[in-house]
Amino acid sequence: MDRLSLVELSRDDREKAVELAELARVIWTEHYTPLIGAEQVGYMLSKFQSAECILNDIAVNDYRYFTVYDGSKPVGYFAVRPELDKKALFLSKFYVEKNNRGRGIARRMLEKISNIAGECGLDYIWLTVNKHNDTSIRIYKRLGFRIVEELVTDIGSGFVMDDYKMRLDIGE
Ligand SMILES: CC(C)(COP(=O)(O)OP(=O)(O)OC[C@H]1O[C@@H](n2cnc3c(N)ncnc32)[C@H](O)[C@@H]1OP(=O)(O)O)[C@@H](O)C(=O)NCCC(=O)NCCS
Numbered sequence: 399m400d401r402l403s404l405v406e407l408s409r410d411d412r413e414k415a416v417e418l419a420e421l422a423r424v425i426w427t428e429h430y431t432p433l434i435g436a437e438q439v440g441y442m443l444s445k446f447q448s449a450e451c452i453l454n455d456i457a458v459n460d461y462r463y464f465t466v467y468d469g470s471k472p473v474g475y476f477a478v479r480p481e482l483d484k485k486a487l488f489l490s491k492f493y494v495e496k497n498n499r500g501r502g503i504a505r506r507m508l509e510k511i512s513n514i515a516g517e518c519g520l521d522y523i524w525l526t527v528n529k530h531n532d533t534s535i536r537i538y539k540r541l542g543f544r545i546v547e548e549l550v551t552d553i554g555s556g557f558v559m560d561d562y563k564m565r566l567d568i569g570e
Contacts, residue, residue: 401469402503404510409457415449418465421472422447425493433530438557445553447491452477461490464510466503473498476507480518487515489525508541515568522568526551526561535562542566 407414423443430439445451455461459479466474474494478487489511494503515523526549527534535545547563 401467402473402506403467404464404506405467407452407456407463407465409453412449412453414465415452415463417472418452418463418475419447419449421465421475421495422491422493425495428496429493430528433528441555441557442553462514463491464507466494466507468498474503474507476511478511478514478523480514480520482518482520485519485521487511487518487520487523489523492525504537504541512568520568523566525564526559527564529560529562535564538564 405414407418426439426443426447427436430442434442452461452463455477456463461477461479463477464475465472466476472495475491476489476493477491478489480487492504492507494507511523523543524546525538525543527538529548543564543566545562546565549559549561549563551559551561553559
């Protein structure tokens, strides 16, 4: 764990965005193909996790992306977007590479996320998770999140995201 570091992407760091997009491709392909099928995974990767989308989300849409490194190897990432009007922090992405799960990396990431929420004076963190993503739902509960809503989101091209909305109140 000592070798772990967390690095925030800057809006013009194309090299780091390409590295993160490649990590996302590996994690999403392995994890989501059994859940939603290869076609939807490919569609979502190109729509949400290309290097261009990531840089655009940082530059234009107020997202903050962080890569977790073990030494020099990227092993996880997360993205958040403060929603000051709602006093909320949207946790948009939360991923650890398969071989590095169960090492406490997500706990470390959540610590940083909670700090960001605290610094911005926000009341809670929220996320969406696929209803069939059972292990991750269990882990989110373990990390203190609770299910507050069911959400079906149309993402175009005939695809929908069938999710739970989960929430963690700051200070819990
Ligand atoms: C969800 C995910 C990010 C968790 O990352 P991780 O680094 O493996 O999690 P941690 O090791 O920090 O574990 C966090 C807590 O969950 C518990 N946990 C870990 N794996 C678990 C499992 N398979 N079942 C139940 N609990 C588990 C841990 O014990 C820990 O709790 P503790 O600190 O009280 O002991 C990771 O599993 C992942 O990337 N999953 C696939 C992608 C995904 O679905 N992401 C969420 C998208 S919405």
